[in-house]
Amino acid sequence: MKSETALSREPQERAREFEFNDSDFQALRALVKEMTGINLAESKRELVYGRVSRRLRALNLSTFGAYRQLLKTGDGSELVAFCNALTTNLTSFFRESHHFDYLRDEVLVPLREAGSRRERIRIWSSACSSGEEPYSIAMTVAESIPDWQKWDIKILATDLDSDILARAQRGRYAADRVRGMDAGRIGKFFKEIKDGGETSYQITPEFEKLITFKQINLMHDLPMSGPLNMIFCRNVIIYFDKDTQRELFARIAKLQRASDLLFLGHSETLFKVSDDYSLIGKTIYRRN
Numbered sequence: 001m002k003s004e005t006a007l008s009r010e011p012q013e014r015a016r017e018f019e020f021n022d023s024d025f026q027a028l029r030a031l032v033k034e035m036t037g038i039n040l041a042e043s044k045r046e047l048v049y050g051r052v053s054r055r056l057r058a059l060n061l062s063t064f065g066a067y068r069q070l071l072k073t074g075d076g077s078e079l080v081a082f083c084n085a086l087t088t089n090l091t092s093f094f095r096e097s098h099h100f101d102y103l104r105d106e107v108l109v110p111l112r113e114a115g116s117r118r119e120r121i122r123i124w125s126s127a128c129s130s131g132e133e134p135y136s137i138a139m140t141v142a143e144s145i146p147d148w149q150k151w152d153i154k155i156l157a158t159d160l161d162s163d164i165l166a167r168a169q170r171g172r173y174a175a176d177r178v179r180g181m182d183a184g185r186i187g188k189f190f191k192e193i194k195d196g197g198e199t200s201y202q203i204t205p206e207f208e209k210l211i212t213f214k215q216i217n218l219m220h221d222l223p224m225s226g227p228l229n230m231i232f233c234r235n236v237i238i239y240f241d242k243d244t245q246r247e248l249f250a251r252i253a254k255l256q257r258a259s260d261l262l263f264l265g266h267s268e269t270l271f272k273v274s275d276d277y278s279l280i281g282k283t284i285y286r287r288n
């Protein structure tokens, strides 16, 4: 059996398919920061090597130098593939379920009970990954407000990664992605599809009217006018440094009015980032 020291040294010592030196790592790291705001730690060297190596193979390139040259002089399409390769898309249906409970119990059910059908309700899932987050919001809307189709409710689902956004829009999930979800929910909101030996689940087409998908980079100007009553900005700012977070929430705050809500991921906080919001629950903020 290998000792712990031998195991921890292994990634550096493993023979590499491509030479990857410090200047390659620093150049790619600076580029991903400039393009996406993602601040990759020194410890992410192996991750960068692994993910970008796949691009080299796909493009039939033999060195990181040639790849960097392509990023510099190409038509920009590889820049998109490069950013897509380095973003982490981990997500799941009803992840951090207390946010969806809050949305149902404190926002949507009270609106239904007050008969506020004429109210304009806008929800933004700002780093939606493969769609589990906006579809969880949509299911919560449909469960809380049965006649939601007659209401003025819209969900905007956006992500920087164009590939993952296309998957989100398609709305088809392998069986293991829906496993663990309430069976009643699966029956109500998904169609089971059998293809050979594989079973997958297609989200109901009804949500096409409710959700709009769009590519938006949180590092750029935000192209919507607001006001946005609820913003889900979860498990994305963890990759940004504090200055980048401050700039982002200064722009986000302009899209919200007093008492609008902001949901962050479980390890994210606005402490020393924004004074425009007050913490009102577990990673739930209200616009001041």
Ligand SMILES: C[S@@+](CC[C@H](N)C(=O)[O-])C[C@H]1O[C@@H](n2cnc3c(N)ncnc32)[C@H](O)[C@@H]1O
Binding pocket: 035, 036, 037, 038, 087, 088, 089, 090, 091, 092, 095, 126, 127, 128, 129, 130, 133, 158, 159, 160, 161, 164, 216, 217, 218, 219, 233, 234, 235, 236, 265
């Ligand atoms: C870990 S997933 C979070 C998904 C979902 N919000 C959740 O909490 O389950 C992070 C997502 O942020 C996206 N992302 C990273 N940098 C971004 C940026 N600058 N602008 C928009 N999206 C970004 C990634 O493409 C990825 O899909």
